Amino acid sequence: MSVKPITPTLSPSQAAELVKNHYNLTPSELRYLPSFEDQNIYIAAVEGGEYVLKMINSEDSKDPILFELQTYAMNFLHENGLPTQTVLKTTTGHDMILKDIDCGDGLQKCLVRLLTYLPGIPISKAPLSPCLLYEVGQTAARVDNILREMEHPQLDKLQRDNFKWSLSNVPILEKYIHVLDGDPLQEVVMSVLHQYKATVANRHHSFRKCLIHGDLNDLNVLVQAHESRGYRVSGIIDFGDMNFGCYVYELAITIMYMMHLHPNPIEVAGPVLAGWESVFPLNAAERDCLFWLVLSRICQQLVLCLSISKCYPENKEYLLRLSKSSTLILHKLYATGKEQVEKVWFHTAAQFNDGK
Missing domain, CATH: 3.30.200.20 (Phosphorylase Kinase; domain 1)
Structure with a gap:
Protein backbone atom coordinates (compact mmCIF):
# COMPACT_ATOMS: atom_id res chain seq x y z
CA MET A 1 0.00 0.00 0.00
CA TYR A 117 7.38 33.50 -12.04
CA LEU A 118 6.06 33.55 -15.58
CA PRO A 119 3.69 36.32 -16.70
CA GLY A 120 0.18 35.55 -17.87
CA ILE A 121 -2.96 33.76 -16.79
CA PRO A 122 -4.00 30.10 -17.05
CA ILE A 123 -5.46 29.38 -20.48
CA SER A 124 -8.71 28.40 -18.73
CA LYS A 125 -9.29 32.12 -17.99
CA ALA A 126 -8.71 33.36 -21.55
CA PRO A 127 -11.04 33.30 -24.57
CA LEU A 128 -10.06 30.44 -26.88
CA SER A 129 -9.53 31.17 -30.53
CA PRO A 130 -8.46 28.83 -33.35
CA CYS A 131 -5.16 30.75 -33.55
CA LEU A 132 -4.48 30.25 -29.84
CA LEU A 133 -5.32 26.54 -30.08
CA TYR A 134 -2.98 26.26 -33.07
CA GLU A 135 -0.20 27.84 -31.01
CA VAL A 136 -0.89 25.48 -28.10
CA GLY A 137 -0.49 22.47 -30.41
CA GLN A 138 2.62 23.95 -31.99
CA THR A 139 4.17 24.74 -28.59
CA ALA A 140 3.45 21.22 -27.29
CA ALA A 141 5.23 19.72 -30.31
CA ARG A 142 8.16 22.14 -29.92
CA VAL A 143 8.56 21.10 -26.26
CA ASP A 144 8.88 17.42 -27.17
CA ASN A 145 11.01 18.12 -30.23
CA ILE A 146 13.55 20.04 -28.12
CA LEU A 147 13.46 17.52 -25.25
CA ARG A 148 14.63 14.74 -27.59
CA GLU A 149 17.99 16.57 -27.80
CA MET A 150 18.39 16.75 -24.02
CA GLU A 151 21.17 14.68 -22.46
CA HIS A 152 21.62 13.88 -18.78
CA PRO A 153 23.36 10.96 -17.01
CA GLN A 154 20.18 10.14 -15.04
CA LEU A 155 17.74 10.39 -17.96
CA ASP A 156 16.66 6.74 -17.59
CA LYS A 157 14.97 7.77 -14.34
CA LEU A 158 12.20 9.26 -16.49
CA GLN A 159 11.19 5.89 -17.97
CA ARG A 160 8.63 5.65 -15.14
CA ASP A 161 7.16 2.38 -16.45
CA ASN A 162 4.68 2.14 -13.57
CA PHE A 163 3.44 5.74 -13.85
CA LYS A 164 -0.35 5.32 -13.74
CA TRP A 165 -1.00 8.52 -15.73
CA SER A 166 0.99 7.25 -18.72
CA LEU A 167 -1.12 6.47 -21.77
CA SER A 168 0.88 3.25 -22.02
CA ASN A 169 -0.79 2.13 -18.78
CA VAL A 170 -4.46 2.71 -19.59
CA PRO A 171 -5.41 -0.95 -18.82
CA ILE A 172 -4.62 -0.45 -15.11
CA LEU A 173 -7.82 1.63 -14.92
CA GLU A 174 -9.59 -1.71 -14.54
CA LYS A 175 -8.22 -1.83 -10.97
CA TYR A 176 -10.02 1.43 -10.16
CA ILE A 177 -13.19 1.06 -12.25
CA HIS A 178 -15.19 0.16 -9.14
CA VAL A 179 -15.34 3.89 -8.26
CA LEU A 180 -17.95 4.10 -11.05
CA ASP A 181 -20.13 1.27 -9.72
CA GLY A 182 -23.76 2.22 -10.26
CA ASP A 183 -22.83 4.99 -12.70
CA PRO A 184 -23.94 4.49 -16.33
CA LEU A 185 -20.61 6.02 -17.33
CA GLN A 186 -18.88 2.80 -16.26
CA GLU A 187 -20.12 1.00 -19.36
CA VAL A 188 -18.66 3.67 -21.67
CA VAL A 189 -15.31 3.61 -19.85
CA MET A 190 -15.16 -0.19 -20.09
CA SER A 191 -15.88 0.02 -23.82
CA VAL A 192 -13.06 2.55 -24.29
CA LEU A 193 -10.68 0.27 -22.38
CA HIS A 194 -11.68 -2.58 -24.68
CA GLN A 195 -10.99 -0.45 -27.76
CA TYR A 196 -7.63 0.60 -26.31
CA LYS A 197 -6.56 -3.02 -25.87
CA ALA A 198 -7.95 -4.07 -29.25
CA THR A 199 -6.70 -1.11 -31.28
CA VAL A 200 -4.10 1.08 -29.58
CA ALA A 201 -2.07 -1.62 -27.85
CA ASN A 202 -1.61 -3.48 -31.13
CA ARG A 203 -0.21 -0.39 -32.86
CA HIS A 204 1.92 0.92 -30.03
CA HIS A 205 5.09 -0.36 -31.70
CA SER A 206 4.51 2.16 -34.52
CA PHE A 207 4.31 5.19 -32.22
CA ARG A 208 7.43 7.36 -32.12
CA LYS A 209 8.88 7.42 -28.60
CA CYS A 210 10.11 10.55 -26.84
CA LEU A 211 10.31 12.46 -23.58
CA ILE A 212 7.04 14.33 -23.00
CA HIS A 213 5.78 17.02 -20.62
CA GLY A 214 2.73 14.81 -20.05
CA ASP A 215 0.35 17.30 -18.43
CA LEU A 216 -0.42 20.34 -20.59
CA ASN A 217 -3.68 20.98 -18.80
CA ASP A 218 -5.87 24.04 -18.25
CA LEU A 219 -3.63 25.33 -15.45
CA ASN A 220 -0.20 24.45 -16.86
CA VAL A 221 -0.45 26.48 -20.08
CA LEU A 222 -0.19 30.24 -19.43
CA VAL A 223 -1.27 32.90 -21.90
CA GLN A 224 -0.91 36.66 -22.18
CA ALA A 225 -2.88 39.28 -24.09
CA HIS A 226 -1.28 40.29 -27.40
CA GLU A 227 -2.14 43.54 -29.19
CA SER A 228 -2.67 42.00 -32.63
CA ARG A 229 -3.33 38.30 -31.98
CA GLY A 230 -5.68 38.11 -29.01
CA TYR A 231 -3.83 35.85 -26.59
CA ARG A 232 -0.46 34.13 -27.02
CA VAL A 233 1.17 31.30 -25.05
CA SER A 234 3.41 32.88 -22.39
CA GLY A 235 4.39 29.91 -20.26
CA ILE A 236 4.56 26.14 -19.82
CA ILE A 237 4.76 25.10 -16.18
CA ASP A 238 4.71 22.02 -13.93
CA PHE A 239 6.97 19.25 -15.24
CA GLY A 240 5.91 16.80 -12.51
CA ASP A 241 4.44 14.28 -15.00
CA MET A 242 7.40 14.36 -17.41
CA ASN A 243 8.14 10.83 -18.63
CA PHE A 244 9.25 8.79 -21.61
CA GLY A 245 6.12 8.27 -23.67
CA CYS A 246 5.19 8.91 -27.29
CA TYR A 247 4.67 12.05 -29.34
CA VAL A 248 1.04 11.15 -29.98
CA TYR A 249 0.44 10.86 -26.21
CA GLU A 250 1.40 14.50 -25.74
CA LEU A 251 -0.95 15.52 -28.53
CA ALA A 252 -3.85 13.44 -27.16
CA ILE A 253 -3.36 14.83 -23.64
CA THR A 254 -3.22 18.42 -24.93
CA ILE A 255 -6.36 17.99 -27.06
CA MET A 256 -8.22 16.43 -24.15
CA TYR A 257 -7.50 19.31 -21.78
CA MET A 258 -8.23 22.01 -24.35
CA MET A 259 -11.65 20.40 -24.97
CA HIS A 260 -12.70 21.38 -21.45
CA LEU A 261 -12.34 25.05 -22.31
CA HIS A 262 -14.61 25.18 -25.36
CA PRO A 263 -18.41 25.01 -25.73
CA ASN A 264 -18.01 22.77 -28.80
CA PRO A 265 -15.27 20.34 -27.71
CA ILE A 266 -15.20 18.33 -30.95
CA GLU A 267 -14.04 21.46 -32.81
CA VAL A 268 -10.99 21.95 -30.58
CA ALA A 269 -8.77 19.18 -31.94
CA GLY A 270 -8.50 20.52 -35.50
CA PRO A 271 -6.48 23.69 -34.75
CA VAL A 272 -4.41 21.89 -32.06
CA LEU A 273 -3.62 19.09 -34.51
CA ALA A 274 -2.74 21.60 -37.25
CA GLY A 275 -0.33 23.38 -34.90
CA TRP A 276 1.20 20.09 -33.81
CA GLU A 277 1.70 18.84 -37.37
CA SER A 278 3.37 22.11 -38.39
CA VAL A 279 6.26 20.78 -36.27
CA PHE A 280 5.80 17.03 -36.19
CA PRO A 281 3.37 15.32 -38.62
CA LEU A 282 1.69 12.15 -37.35
CA ASN A 283 2.33 8.81 -39.00
CA ALA A 284 -0.54 6.52 -40.06
CA ALA A 285 -0.69 4.53 -36.81
CA GLU A 286 -0.60 7.63 -34.62
CA ARG A 287 -3.33 9.28 -36.69
CA ASP A 288 -5.53 6.16 -36.56
CA CYS A 289 -5.22 5.84 -32.77
CA LEU A 290 -5.59 9.51 -31.81
CA PHE A 291 -9.35 9.28 -31.22
CA TRP A 292 -9.06 6.37 -28.79
CA LEU A 293 -6.06 7.94 -27.05
CA VAL A 294 -8.05 11.13 -26.40
CA LEU A 295 -10.95 9.10 -25.01
CA SER A 296 -8.54 7.01 -22.95
CA ARG A 297 -7.09 10.16 -21.39
CA ILE A 298 -10.59 11.35 -20.50
CA CYS A 299 -11.17 7.99 -18.81
CA GLN A 300 -7.89 8.31 -16.90
CA GLN A 301 -8.84 11.78 -15.74
CA LEU A 302 -12.29 10.67 -14.61
CA VAL A 303 -11.41 7.39 -12.92
CA LEU A 304 -8.06 8.26 -11.33
CA CYS A 305 -9.18 11.65 -10.02
CA LEU A 306 -12.33 10.12 -8.54
CA SER A 307 -10.26 7.39 -6.90
CA ILE A 308 -7.69 9.85 -5.54
CA SER A 309 -10.43 12.14 -4.21
CA LYS A 310 -11.59 9.32 -1.91
CA CYS A 311 -8.18 9.49 -0.19
CA TYR A 312 -7.98 13.30 -0.27
CA PRO A 313 -11.47 14.60 0.55
CA GLU A 314 -9.95 17.95 1.51
CA ASN A 315 -8.81 18.38 -2.12
CA LYS A 316 -11.99 17.05 -3.71
CA GLU A 317 -12.95 20.35 -5.36
CA TYR A 318 -9.53 20.67 -7.05
CA LEU A 319 -9.36 17.01 -8.10
CA LEU A 320 -12.87 16.85 -9.53
CA ARG A 321 -12.94 20.31 -11.13
CA LEU A 322 -13.05 18.74 -14.63
CA SER A 323 -15.22 15.71 -13.86
CA LYS A 324 -18.54 17.15 -14.99
CA SER A 325 -17.18 18.40 -18.32
CA SER A 326 -15.16 15.19 -18.78
CA THR A 327 -18.35 13.14 -18.45
CA LEU A 328 -20.17 15.28 -21.02
CA ILE A 329 -17.24 15.25 -23.46
CA LEU A 330 -16.74 11.49 -23.17
CA HIS A 331 -20.43 10.83 -23.85
CA LYS A 332 -20.45 13.24 -26.81
CA LEU A 333 -17.30 11.81 -28.46
CA TYR A 334 -18.36 8.21 -27.87
CA ALA A 335 -21.88 8.76 -29.18
CA THR A 336 -20.66 10.66 -32.27
CA GLY A 337 -18.19 7.89 -33.08
CA LYS A 338 -14.63 7.69 -34.35
CA GLU A 339 -15.38 8.18 -38.04
CA GLN A 340 -17.46 11.33 -37.67
CA VAL A 341 -15.20 12.90 -35.04
CA GLU A 342 -12.07 12.24 -37.10
CA LYS A 343 -13.75 13.77 -40.15
CA VAL A 344 -14.17 17.03 -38.22
CA TRP A 345 -10.67 16.89 -36.69
CA PHE A 346 -8.68 16.12 -39.82
CA HIS A 347 -10.77 18.27 -42.17
CA THR A 348 -10.42 21.29 -39.86
CA ALA A 349 -6.67 20.69 -39.47
CA ALA A 350 -6.22 20.46 -43.25
CA GLN A 351 -8.23 23.65 -43.81
CA PHE A 352 -6.24 25.44 -41.13
CA ASN A 353 -2.90 24.49 -42.64
CA ASP A 354 -4.10 25.32 -46.18
CA GLY A 355 -4.87 28.82 -44.94
CA LYS A 356 -1.43 29.30 -43.43
Missing part, protein backbone atom coordinates in the same frame (compact mmCIF):
# COMPACT_ATOMS: atom_id res chain seq x y z
CA SER A 2 1.42 3.39 -0.97
CA VAL A 3 2.14 5.96 1.73
CA LYS A 4 -0.03 9.07 1.66
CA PRO A 5 2.22 12.08 1.03
CA ILE A 6 2.20 14.88 3.59
CA THR A 7 1.78 18.33 2.07
CA PRO A 8 3.90 21.18 3.48
CA THR A 9 1.91 23.95 5.17
CA LEU A 10 4.28 26.89 5.53
CA SER A 11 2.80 30.05 7.00
CA PRO A 12 3.57 33.37 5.27
CA SER A 13 6.08 34.27 8.00
CA GLN A 14 7.85 30.90 7.66
CA ALA A 15 8.00 31.28 3.88
CA ALA A 16 9.40 34.81 4.21
CA GLU A 17 12.07 33.60 6.62
CA LEU A 18 13.05 30.70 4.34
CA VAL A 19 13.41 32.98 1.32
CA LYS A 20 15.42 35.51 3.34
CA ASN A 21 17.78 32.89 4.78
CA HIS A 22 18.41 30.85 1.63
CA TYR A 23 17.94 33.32 -1.23
CA ASN A 24 18.75 36.69 0.35
CA LEU A 25 15.39 38.06 -0.77
CA THR A 26 12.82 40.01 1.22
CA PRO A 27 9.21 39.31 0.19
CA SER A 28 6.99 42.35 -0.32
CA GLU A 29 4.00 40.17 -1.26
CA LEU A 30 3.12 36.51 -0.69
CA ARG A 31 0.06 34.58 -1.84
CA TYR A 32 -0.79 30.89 -2.09
CA LEU A 33 -1.15 29.28 -5.53
CA PRO A 34 -3.18 26.14 -6.45
CA SER A 35 -1.52 22.77 -5.94
CA PHE A 36 -2.51 19.22 -5.16
CA GLU A 37 0.15 17.53 -3.01
CA ASP A 38 2.78 20.28 -2.91
CA GLN A 39 2.68 23.86 -1.64
CA ASN A 40 3.22 26.78 -4.02
CA ILE A 41 3.60 30.38 -2.86
CA TYR A 42 3.88 33.44 -5.11
CA ILE A 43 6.53 35.87 -3.90
CA ALA A 44 7.33 39.39 -5.07
CA ALA A 45 10.70 40.55 -3.70
CA VAL A 46 11.63 44.00 -2.42
CA GLU A 47 14.89 43.59 -4.32
CA GLY A 48 12.94 43.05 -7.55
CA GLY A 49 11.63 39.98 -9.34
CA GLU A 50 8.68 37.62 -8.96
CA TYR A 51 9.05 33.99 -7.93
CA VAL A 52 7.22 30.81 -6.97
CA LEU A 53 8.41 29.09 -3.82
CA LYS A 54 7.65 25.40 -4.36
CA MET A 55 7.73 22.97 -1.44
CA ILE A 56 7.51 19.31 -2.50
CA ASN A 57 5.45 16.84 -0.46
CA SER A 58 7.17 14.45 1.94
CA GLU A 59 6.98 11.33 -0.27
CA ASP A 60 8.13 12.87 -3.55
CA SER A 61 10.93 14.63 -1.69
CA LYS A 62 12.53 11.21 -1.17
CA ASP A 63 13.40 11.15 -4.89
CA PRO A 64 15.52 14.28 -5.50
CA ILE A 65 16.90 12.98 -8.84
CA LEU A 66 13.43 13.32 -10.38
CA PHE A 67 13.36 17.02 -9.46
CA GLU A 68 16.91 17.52 -10.60
CA LEU A 69 15.80 16.22 -14.01
CA GLN A 70 12.73 18.47 -14.06
CA THR A 71 14.91 21.48 -13.24
CA TYR A 72 17.40 20.49 -15.93
CA ALA A 73 14.61 20.09 -18.51
CA MET A 74 13.09 23.48 -17.70
CA ASN A 75 16.47 25.16 -18.05
CA PHE A 76 17.17 23.28 -21.30
CA LEU A 77 13.85 24.34 -22.83
CA HIS A 78 14.34 27.92 -21.66
CA GLU A 79 17.77 28.04 -23.29
CA ASN A 80 16.13 26.84 -26.51
CA GLY A 81 13.53 29.58 -26.61
CA LEU A 82 10.56 28.00 -24.79
CA PRO A 83 8.74 30.02 -22.10
CA THR A 84 9.52 27.86 -19.07
CA GLN A 85 10.46 28.67 -15.50
CA THR A 86 14.06 28.58 -14.36
CA VAL A 87 15.42 27.94 -10.88
CA LEU A 88 17.04 30.58 -8.69
CA LYS A 89 20.08 29.16 -6.95
CA THR A 90 20.41 29.40 -3.17
CA THR A 91 23.05 31.55 -1.51
CA THR A 92 25.20 28.38 -1.39
CA GLY A 93 24.79 27.76 -5.13
CA HIS A 94 22.26 24.90 -5.06
CA ASP A 95 19.19 24.42 -7.26
CA MET A 96 17.18 22.97 -4.39
CA ILE A 97 17.48 22.30 -0.69
CA LEU A 98 16.07 19.66 1.66
CA LYS A 99 14.42 21.32 4.65
CA ASP A 100 12.77 20.07 7.80
CA ILE A 101 9.31 21.65 7.53
CA ASP A 102 6.45 21.47 10.01
CA CYS A 103 3.60 19.95 7.99
CA GLY A 104 1.09 19.94 10.85
CA ASP A 105 2.11 16.42 11.88
CA GLY A 106 5.65 17.01 13.06
CA LEU A 107 8.71 17.87 11.00
CA GLN A 108 9.01 16.37 7.52
CA LYS A 109 11.90 16.56 5.09
CA CYS A 110 10.73 18.45 2.01
CA LEU A 111 12.56 19.62 -1.11
CA VAL A 112 12.38 23.35 -1.75
CA ARG A 113 12.95 25.25 -5.01
CA LEU A 114 12.50 28.90 -5.90
CA LEU A 115 11.32 29.26 -9.50
CA THR A 116 10.96 32.34 -11.66
